[in-house]
Amino acid sequence: MSIYNNPQLDELDYQILEILIKDSRTPYLEIARMCHVSGGTIHVRMKKMEDMGIIKGTKLLIDTSKLGYDICCFLGIYLDKSSSISYVLEEMKKIKEIVELHYTTGDYSIFAKVICKSIAHLQDLLMNKVHIINGIQRTDTFISLSQPIDRNIQF
Structure with a gap:
């Protein structure tokens, strides 16, 4: 049984999310290097997750x-x-x-x-x-x- 609950996402999508949760300012090319894929792949995956409403944008966190x-x-x-x-x-x-x-x-x-x-x-x-x-x-x-x-x- 998978630990992931969304059948439209795979392990790479969750890896991308984990990286962005730690630092949402991580450049796509750095994410690509960390995930051993191309920068274009990261762009495609990000667009998919935005279109699905999983990623709803970015926001500034203020103390x-x-x-x-x-x-x-x-x-x-x-x-x-x-x-x-x-x-x-x-x-x-x-x-x-x-x-x-x-x-x-x-x-x-x-x-x-x-x-x-x-x-x-x-x-x-x-x-x-x-x-x-x-x-x-x-x-x-x-x-x-x-x-x-x-x-x-x-x-």
Whole structure:
């Protein structure tokens, strides 16, 4: 039985993904050398994985604490009723401090990751941006003390 779950991908595709997960800036020719194939093969494989939606682009990772955003927290959000989800999600997309948003099962309808500059900033965010959204009943806030694991999937 293969450890790989997608029949459209083979071992080379997973090798490429493993290299890019470690360093997404690795040049295609370096990947080709590491995988013992041509640069053209890497281009073709990358295009295939982009077309399949496996690779959705690249993004810049920023250490927000170095920009003064020292508070990372999570909001568990209760809705008044489930029919207000679309409106609430659209309103929450407008709040720049929300860096992740998940529609979830369990106690919360929405779980959000938020970054703030200070506790006062967090309080202002909750009172003047989040709690004023129609459809939000209440929130629970969890402040992150540290992030000992920060990684992508590993193959």
